Amino acid sequence: MTQTPADDRPAPGPLAGLRVLELGQLIAGPFTGTLLAYFGAEVIKIEPPEGDPIRQWRVVRDGTSLWWHSIGRNKKSVRIDLKTGEGRALVGQLAARCDVLVENFRPGTLEKWGLGPEVLKAANPGLVIARISGYGQDGPYAGKAGYASVCEGFGGLRYVNGMPGEPPVRPNLSIGDTLAALHAVIGILMALHQRGRSGSGQVVDVALFEAVYNLLESVVPEFDGAGVVREPSGTTVTGIVPTNTYRCADGRWAIIGGNGDSIYKRLMRAAGRADLADDPRLAHNPGRVQHEAEIDAAIAAWTATLPLAEVVSSLETAGVPAGPIYSVRDMFADPQYQARGLFERVEIDGKPLAIPAIPPKLSATPGGTRWSGPAIGAHTGEVLGEWLGMDAEAVNGLRQRGVI
Structure with a gap:
């Protein structure tokens, strides 16, 4: 050889x-x-x-x-x-x-x-x-x-x-x-x-x-200090909202991290939901955690109308962290790699x-x-x-x- x-x-x-x-x-x-x-x-x-x-x-x-x-x-x-x-x-x-x-x-x-x-x-x-x-x-x-x-x-x-x-x-x-x-x-x-x-x-x-x-981040002190056992949470992270994976119109998936207070507002406005952006219940993470299902449903409804590239482009313009899920084939084709x-x-x-x-x-x-x-x-x-x-x-x- x-x-x-x-x-x-x-x-x-x-x-x-x-x-x-x-x-x-x-x-x-x-x-x-x-x-x-x-x-x-x-x-x-x-x-x-x-x-x-x-x-x-x-x-x-x-x-x-x-x-x-x-x-x-x-x-x-x-x-x-x-x-x-x-x-x-x-x-x-x-x-x-x-x-x-x-x-x-x-x-x-x-x-x-x-x-x-x-x-x-x-x-x-x-x-x-x-x-x-x-x-x-x-x-x-x-x-x-x-x-x-x-x-x-x-x-x-x-x-x-x-x-x-x-x-x-x-x-x-x-x-x-x-x-x-x-x-x-x-x-x-x-x-x-x-x-x-x-x-x-x-x-x-x-x-x-x-x-x-x-x-394991906060898993140990949360259990010892509050008796909380962190459970599996699918595509989300327990206690941080919104951060999830959303299906787009072309069948691909977008990962969106909108869990900062100001980032959340920009995300919801980009998604056409100014009402949720300005809702005082959702201004901070604890309130968003209580209404996670409502927020995720609104984001999912928006991403379902657009192909992945448009979702990501729109959110990047708004200053919201978002991106695709890559296979190794995607990595080889990407200019950043x-x-x-x-x-x-x-x-x-x-x-x-x-x-x-x-x-x-x-x-x-x-x-x-x-x-x-x-x-x-x-x-x-x-x-x-x-x-x-x-x-x-x-x-x-x-x-x-x-x-x-």
Whole structure:
């Protein structure tokens, strides 16, 4: 598999010089590595002999998942069989030369392999160890398997998502994994900042369910302070009116956020309902919450008479936040996505492929895709030679013994 870089961007990225060892598989751990690599870190991904399973997930082209070219970008793949003692010893040696180690195995796995934090930090006191799991490294549920789907339910997100009285709905994404990865990166950067003062690394303990729990806004204090359990509310948000999704004359849907007091007045005038705009009962959000059905019915009656583009144009002219619901096809056609550079292109065996750019945008040291996800073990010899000083004979011996 040959690859062409996405661009020849010279900027090294803000994390240039940072060495990261990625032991995770599938989504949460690897996406953490992807984020760090995108902004310049040297990420060494340790893969089992058969490779990360995500290489075969979802849409596969020419034997490799298209997803892999995105989540594996900018990483160096090193094939090591962690079921072997020699393989685990190699990982320990690599970790001794790293700034960060990322893993998302079930708690206790590293300890079983003789690679627990105490062992790793004895050899490398400055090492930051990010551990991602379903339920965290301690507590009665620590040992349970925790996929994103389960943890999204346990963490409270699924309960408030969907239509009242119907089964909770999940987005067609593993959002719990992505959220955990974002929390892991935040924790890693904070731990590195502290290391700059103390010289010591630490463990960053990320639980998928806690990453989801962190999204719950006022759910906890409202329950504890007022006994209120937030329930699913369909396309609205409980206690904020109007903010909803409305069907237009062409069958498409408009999202309209008119919940600010002055914005509400502009919305209702744009919809031809000056009577509701000037109604003193509806001047502030508490009153609008009491009359939500009346307000939503009026807005829905108006949007039903116009195609989506006219609804959005009218509201934008009035200074009311409104917009469409996009599919990925819509994203590719939209000039804002293009202007923001949200698609980066690589070539895989001569075939072009767009992969998503990763925000945030940094003005002086932007991130970027330098190469797409590599073949399994593509950098094994290079890394063992450069990092551990192994010559070709030693590397070949490991290969012959099935360690790499």
